[in-house]
Amino acid sequence: MENGFIDRGIGHTPEVVASPPKEYEIVVIGDRCKECSLCINVCPKDVLARGQRMNKKGYRATVPVKPEACVGCRVCEWACPDFALFVRPSEKAIGRVEWSDGEEVISH
Numbered sequence: 001m002e003n004g005f006i007d008r009g010i011g012h013t014p015e016v017v018a019s020p021p022k023e024y025e026i027v028v029i030g031d032r033c034k035e036c037s038l039c040i041n042v043c044p045k046d047v048l049a050r051g052q053r054m055n056k057k058g059y060r061a062t063v064p065v066k067p068e069a070c071v072g073c074r075v076c077e078w079a080c081p082d083f084a085l086f087v088r089p090s091e092k093a094i095g096r097v098e099w100s101d102g103e104e105v106i107s108h
């Protein structure tokens, strides 16, 4: 079983056996971000915003400011040209910005 479905083979509709996850963890790798704002602009739920901390390239990294609003569509992840953020199912809504000297955590 994977992703809440049982695959009964070709010609059969997969059977839903579990609810999809409702909470997500959004992780930004601070030093990879180049402040292009693509992720912020494509997010349908306004989860992401421009942060204040400057990274080693001189850009202000994206911050997941409203992780509780994330619906796990992963459009932000696909939009990022620098593989700087990732979204995964989680027990609780949480946003992180990871830095070489630690991390900022936003959770609800």
Ligand code: SF4
Pocket: 026, 042, 043, 044, 045, 046, 047, 048, 069, 070, 071, 072, 073, 074, 075, 076, 077, 087
């Ligand atoms: S997964 Fe979707 S809703 Fe969540 S932060 Fe990314 S674009 Fe926004």
Ligand code: SF4
Pocket: 028, 032, 033, 034, 035, 036, 037, 038, 039, 040, 061, 062, 079, 080, 081, 082, 083, 084, 085
């Ligand atoms: S799309 Fe990637 S590089 Fe651009 S602002 Fe978002 S996290 Fe940073």
